[in-house]
Amino acid sequence: QASQEELKAAYRRLCMLYHPDKHRDPELKTQAEQLFNLVHQAYEVLSDPQTRAIYDIYGRRGLEMEGWEVVERKRTAAEIREEFERLQREREERRLQQRTNPKGTISVGIDATDLFDRYDEEYEDVPGSSFPQIEINKMHISQSIEAPLTSTDTAILSGNLSTQNGNGGGSINLALRRVTSAKGWGELEFGAGDLHGPLFGLKIFRNLTPRCFITTNCALQFSSRGVRPGLTTVLARNLDKNTMGYLQWRWGIQSAMNTSIVRDTKTSHFTVAMQLGIPHSFMMVSYQHKFQDEDQTRVKGSLKAGFFGTIVEYGAERKISRHSVLGATVSVGVPQGVSLKIKLNRASQTYFFPVHLTDQLLPSAVFYATVGPLVIYFAMHRLVIKPYLRAQKERELEKQRESTASDILQKKQEAEAAVRLMQESVRRIIEAEEARMGLIVVNAWYGKFVNDNSRKNEKVKVIDVTVPLQCLVKDSKLILTEASKAGLPGFYDPCVGEEKSLKVLYQFRGVLHQVMSADNEALRIPKQSHRIDADG
Secondary structure, X not given: OOOHHHHHHHHHHHHHXXXXXXOOOHHHHHHHHHHHHHHHHHHHHHXXXXXXXXXXXXXXXXXXXXXXXXXXXXXXXXXXXXXXXXXXXXXXXHHHHHOOOOEEEEEEEEXXXXXXXXXXXXXXXXXXXXXXXXXXXXXXXXXXXXXXXXXXXXXXXXXXXXXEOOEEEEEEEEEEEEEEXXXXXXXEEEEEEXXXXXXXXXXXXXXXXXXXXXXXXXXXXXXXXXEEEEEEEEEEEEEEOOEEEEEEEEEOOXXXXXXXXXXXXXXXXXXXXXXEEOOOOEEXXXXXXXXXXXXXXEEEEEEEEEOOEEXXXXXXEEEOOOOEEEEEEEEEEEOOEEEEXXXXXXXXXXXXXXXXXXXXXXXXXXXXXHHHHHHHHHHHHHHHHHHHHHHXXXXXXXXXXXXXXXXXXXXHXXXXXXXXXXXXXXXXXXXXXHHOOOEEEEEXXXXXXXXXXXXXXXXXXXXXXXXXXXXXXXXXXXXXXXXXXXXXXXXXXXXXXXXXXXXXXXXXXXXXXXXXXXXXXXXXXXXXXXXXXXXX
């Protein structure tokens, strides 16, 4: 965003600093020539609106690409950016056509009631009866893929297989979706299975206003008993920035009316719902708290009461790796009993393990369903997950260091040469600042600092940047913009891929000040808040 005047001022200042004629030492003169040429090349690119636009969009690689000579010279930077955005949209459309977006769910139901509700007296003489019998009583597998046909048409193929207590079945569905406008889309669905006959459906979505939309789903299910029609309509409206209200009407085999309010914020998710219908009517309240930590921990609870009974659920979920989220929920209900539900989301795949513990409300089952997963998780996290993620991060960092080693070495040599060339200018700047009791950088370090006791075994990786920072002082001020400081003259990256900070100890009007700034954080000194308390 720098103006042409700012570019010219920076160019003149760096030219004065790196001009070869200002250095008599042959080695310094050679280094100055190299840096002077780099500054000149940069100014040539940034002073021309066309090449600057190319660099802003493509970076250094864009300047090395052939074919820019066919671009009209009269094109403005905005026109070049518009052309790039058009090419990018075409590239995204081609990428969209190649993407299948697979989604899948695997659910394994486990019957573990023998752990808490055994008939010891009747089966004490049966061989093997001393061990609880844990059985898998149901399984469900579903998978879907999307195939973009055009920029507005998509085909969706899905299928599922289910089995419970030795009986099973499956179905396959094909849906064709077309985006008709920015306000809506329509979808045709065809399905067939061994448990149900052919299925034909139509789904329509439409934005009525910027804050309100409606969805209608009509279906015809053919079976040996005849044709069973169904209709579901959902009307939704934004009540405020974070709150949605829903009205649902369902007619068919299980007719019902449902209304719900959902409030979703950065730190919480709240839902209240009520349904009147056949065979179930109920009321439900749920709340989820989102912790703002690195692992995106969430704690949730819900209460659901209706004609079927009452169910209380509570649980938590946490991110265990870059693409995986692990969650556990305890369900306690009458007459449903006690169950533990474990869910693992891995990218677009979901693995669900509902474990039924008992048909009765047994305190022991509730206790072990609550404490057991916590103990197992923390043990696994400490002994397996954390060491694995640490080793994976180290491998990625090592790979990144190896791939950038030659480039970093060159940057280091350029930075060291720049520091040597800055010495005379820095001496004059310090003399001028001392005369006016201005800004003098006493010490400055850039890189990885370790202040946390939990990371005390990690190695500090910093470089001394006192001279480069002092060289940037002008009129007793130092201003750094929101960008990585590794690109500043006299700087380089001492720890590739790791978090970096800039720590500055400076003197202003004879008083010591200190500040620590994150790598991409803007910095402006001097400031009163940086002052070191003499009493401390």
